[in-house]
Amino acid sequence: MPEASPLQMPVQSLHEGRLARRPLPSAPRGMAWRRAFIVTMSAILTLFATYQIWWLLRIGDIDLLEGLLLLVFVPLFAWIVQSFASSLAGFALVLMRRPARLGIDPAAPLPALRERTALLMPTYNEDPERLFAGLQAIQESLEATGRSGHFDLFVLSDTRDEAIHRREVLAFERLRSTFPQARLYYRRREDNRERKAGNIADWVRRWGGAYPQFLILDADSLMTGDTLVRLAAAMEGNDDVALVQTLPVIVNGSTVFARMQQFSGRMYGPVIAHGVAWWHGAESNYWGHNALIRTAAFAAHGGLPELQGTTPFRGAVLSHDFVEAALIRRGGWALHMVPTLEGSYEEGPPTLTDMLVRDRRWCQGNLQHGGVLPARGLHWVSRWHLLIGIGHYLTAPLWAMLVLIGLAIPLQHGVLGDGVSPAQYWMAIDDGRFLGVFVLTMALLFAPKVFGYIATLADPRMRHGSGGAVRGFVSLLIENVFAALMAPVTMYVQSRGVAEVLAGRDSGWDAQRRDDGRQTWGDLWRNYYGTTALGLVMGVGAWWLSPVLVLWMSPMIIGLAGSIPIVRFTSSRTIGMAMRRAGLFATPEEQSPPEVLVRAAALRAEAQTQATAGAPRATHA
Numbered sequence: 001m002p003e004a005s006p007l008q009m010p011v012q013s014l015h016e017g018r019l020a021r022r023p024l025p026s027a028p029r030g031m032a033w034r035r036a037f038i039v040t041m042s043a044i045l046t047l048f049a050t051y052q053i054w055w056l057l058r059i060g061d062i063d064l065l066e067g068l069l070l071l072v073f074v075p076l077f078a079w080i081v082q083s084f085a086s087s088l089a090g091f092a093l094v095l096m097r098r099p100a101r102l103g104i105d106p107a108a109p110l111p112a113l114r115e116r117t118a119l120l121m122p123t124y125n126e127d128p129e130r131l132f133a134g135l136q137a138i139q140e141s142l143e144a145t146g147r148s149g150h151f152d153l154f155v156l157s158d159t160r161d162e163a164i165h166r167r168e169v170l171a172f173e174r175l176r177s178t179f180p181q182a183r184l185y186y187r188r189r190e191d192n193r194e195r196k197a198g199n200i201a202d203w204v205r206r207w208g209g210a211y212p213q214f215l216i217l218d219a220d221s222l223m224t225g226d227t228l229v230r231l232a233a234a235m236e237g238n239d240d241v242a243l244v245q246t247l248p249v250i251v252n253g254s255t256v257f258a259r260m261q262q263f264s265g266r267m268y269g270p271v272i273a274h275g276v277a278w279w280h281g282a283e284s285n286y287w288g289h290n291a292l293i294r295t296a297a298f299a300a301h302g303g304l305p306e307l308q309g310t311t312p313f314r315g316a317v318l319s320h321d322f323v324e325a326a327l328i329r330r331g332g333w334a335l336h337m338v339p340t341l342e343g344s345y346e347e348g349p350p351t352l353t354d355m356l357v358r359d360r361r362w363c364q365g366n367l368q369h370g371g372v373l374p375a376r377g378l379h380w381v382s383r384w385h386l387l388i389g390i391g392h393y394l395t396a397p398l399w400a401m402l403v404l405i406g407l408a409i410p411l412q413h414g415v416l417g418d419g420v421s422p423a424q425y426w427m428a429i430d431d432g433r434f435l436g437v438f439v440l441t442m443a444l445l446f447a448p449k450v451f452g453y454i455a456t457l458a459d460p461r462m463r464h465g466s467g468g469a470v471r472g473f474v475s476l477l478i479e480n481v482f483a484a485l486m487a488p489v490t491m492y493v494q495s496r497g498v499a500e501v502l503a504g505r506d507s508g509w510d511a512q513r514r515d516d517g518r519q520t521w522g523d524l525w526r527n528y529y530g531t532t533a534l535g536l537v538m539g540v541g542a543w544w545l546s547p548v549l550v551l552w553m554s555p556m557i558i559g560l561a562g563s564i565p566i567v568r569f570t571s572s573r574t575i576g577m578a579m580r581r582a583g584l585f586a587t588p589e590e591q592s593p594p595e596v597l598v599r600a601a602a603l604r605a606e607a608q609t610q611a612t613a614g615a616p617r618a619t620h621a
Contacts, residue, residue: 001185002152005209007295009201011303012327017377020332026102026238027282027334034089034279035381041085046078049440052433056426065412069405072398079395080444083272087448090275094455101277102234102244104341110226111233113150117292118207118214119228122199123168124158124192126219129610131155132171133603134222139179141225141596148182151228152211156199157188196288197304197320204302208295212236218289220347221248224596227343231292234338242298242333243284243325245291246341247273250348251589251597254577257355257570260479261348263585267466267476268452273339282334283381288321290344294333298324301331307371311504319365322389323372326382345589345597351571352486353519353527356493363393363497396494403556411545423552449476465588475584485566488559489531519571521564528563535560 028034053073057066119138123131135153142148155172159165165188172186189202200216208214213235215228227246234244247269250262277284302324304317317323325335349355366389373386410425426434453476456462457469466472519527539557542549550557559566569575579585589597 001187002183002207002210005207005211007204007208007299009205009208009299009303011305012301014305014307014372014375017330017375019330019377019379022240022332024240024282024332024334026240026336028101031279031281034281037089038082038085038279041088042078042081045081045084045440045444046074049077049437050074052437056429056433059429065405065409069402069409072402072405075391076395076398076402077441079391080441084444084447086275086279087271087451088275089278090271090273091451091455093274093278094270095458098340101338102238102241102336104230104234104338106226106230106341110145110147110229113147113229113232114236115150115212115232116210117151117228117232118203118211118295119151119153119217120156120200120203120214121154121217121219121221122156122158122196123219124196125161125164126159128164128167128171129607130604131168131219132175133607134220134600136175136178136603137596137600138217138223138225138228139175139182139184140599141223142228143179143225145225145229147225147229150232152183152185154203154207155184155186156203157186158192158195158199159188160192194304194316195318197317197324201303204295204299208299211295213292213294214298215292216289218346221290222251222345222596222600223290224343224594227341230341235292235294238334240282240334241336242294242328242331243286243291243335245284245287245337246344247337247339248287248290248344248346249342249587249589251345251587251593252347252601253350253585254573255350255571256482256576256579257352258348258350259576259579259585260482260570261355262587262590263466263475264449264479264483265348266462266587266589267456267472268449270339271448271451271455273337277337277339280337280381282336283329283379284325284335284337285385286321286325286335290346297328297331297333301328301333307368309371313368313371315368317365317372318368319362319389322366322369322385326372326375326378326386329379329382330377343594343596345594351519352489352567353523353571356490359490359494360497360500363494364501366390366393367498367501393494393498396491397498399491400495407549422549424548446480449480461588465586465591467583467586471583471586475586478584482566482570484555485559485562486570488535488556489528489563489567492531492534492560518573519568521568524564524568528567531560531563535563 050070050073053070057070062070121131121135135155139148139153142151155168157165157168159168168188169186172184176182176184187203189199192199194201203214213232215223215231217223231244231246235241238244249269250258250265253259253262304320304323304327307314307317329335349358369386369390373383373390406422410422413425423434423438453472456466456472463469463472467475535557538553539550539561542553542557576585580590593601
């Protein structure tokens with residue numbers, strides 16, 4: 001490690017503090033009317049749909065079940081409308097090809113740099129050879145820019161497994177011998193309290209004083225040297241900015257599920273990212289990695305407190321990025337998303353199982369933000385970010401409640417046994433209003449995906465990279481079908497996760513699986529026998545009540561009862577690669593991969609070959 005350069009990083013208080021209202025020159029103009037557009041459209045459409053549902057329920061007195069239906073419907077519909085309104089703005093921006101903010105122009109010559117930037121790679125029980133192959137590709141890309149002298153690389157290990165630690169040291173020595181002139185450093189923490197957030201805070205307090213800015217990488221992160229230089233130059237040119245990030249693109253998917261994720265992220269992601277950047281402005285959120293951070297601002301305002309109260313709100317902050325962003329903005333600093341700058345990449349989970357394991361960890365961290373919401377002095381947009389994070393997991397049990405209440409009301413009136421579906425029950429009251437709300441809901445729900453497809457067709461590079469109009473459309477249809485089939489499983493697991501977190505059950509902390517997603521039938525049975533049984537019971541119960549009800553509930557019944565074969569199919573690398581050869585779920589980065597991705601893949605393949613030829617390697621803890 002280099003010579004120490006301590007920097008104080010005081011722990012922040014959630015009970016005291018005021019929002020610093022100093023001017024933010026980097027804030028875009030017209031933020032008030034942008035946010036008014038999002039809020040007004042969301043409010044008008046939500047009030048309209050709520051009135052229609054109220055009208056359907058108003059005949060006679062609204063009983064307890066009907067009142068609950070209305071209570072659950074309002075936040076769920078508002079959630080959908082806000083996503084639509086934001087995506088509509090993003091769609092317009094993508095078609096208009098607005099210039100990037102903060103002076104970042106990807107087509108301009110590479111800017112010169114004045115300051116040094118630290119690249120931080122925190123790691124916990126990750127595969128060292130794979131990790132360092134990515135770091136070598138990043139370093140080579142930086143060398144090609146001629147600006148590598150302005151970047152120092154730190155590997156910050158929290159690894160507990162001794163065998164993995166020894167491999168980390170060997171891999172680091174190989175990397176250092178490959179770049180003898182580069183400033184490369186390695187540190188393993190003896191005490192890994194506060195997990196990743198504590199790892200970064202330890203670096204800031206011991207060495208942060210020597211670096212005006214730093215960038216956090218994740219174990220699966222890859223970034224081009226060009227992008228790193230442009231982010232660093234944007235920070236140097238905007239004194240009020242504490243954080244700037246671009247949109248990470250998901251790459252390297254081989255299973256059906258992973259390829260679905262990378263396709264949907266690439267097709268729909270730009271529209272969504274441009275939309276949120278448009279109305280978030282200088283109050284952007286923070287996604288925890290691939291973001292450049294001003295060290296002084298982070299040290300002064302990013303010290304995380306221990307949360308008080310009852311489980312799950314007490315203890316160390318788990319989903320630290322949202323909270324750090326809120327505290328830094330409270331301190332008077334700007335945070336920006338620049339979705340027009342490419343060259344930032346990450347990998348997604350290979351299977352639904354892996355995504356749900358990760359989701360369980362995030363569920364605990366996001367629900368914990370309920371203890372941060374009342375913090376004094378936060379900007380209202382920062383509180384909105386925290387609410388959205390919490391709502392991402394609360395919507396699962398709310399959707400489940402909406403379905404159950406929608407079944408219970410006609411059952412209460414004794415009509416399901418007469419061969420009447422819930423939809424027929426509501427249409428009998430007023431078919432026009434019910435169909436109107438249903439069509440409006442579906443239109444708002446799928447509009448962001450339609451926007452993404454149209455925007456893809458409008459960009460020749462994106463259209464070609466996604467396999468063309470026909471293959472892109474077929475991919476979109478397949479993705480939506482499988483997403484619909486997997487949605488009941490996700491809803492069930494997320495609802496169970498919320499219940500577990502509220503009951504005080506900890507999710508633990510382990511390395512994310514980044515292989516090709518192999519699962520045996522035994523693994524699948526252990527993970528999904530509960531959803532399979534629930535789907536079968538639901539199907540039998542629906543048939544007993546009314547055969548028509550089975551048809552109406554078929555997407556949920558098939559998704560749950562068929563969860564094992566569905567997950568098995570989407571976890572297949574063989575089928576995923578066959579889809580790739582057929583041009584399905586294609587992305588521009590797959591059709592014409594950037595050099596940093598090609599180089600990282602080659603280095604990882606070489607490391608795997610050497611490991612296979614050598615002694616058996618230790619597995620993850």
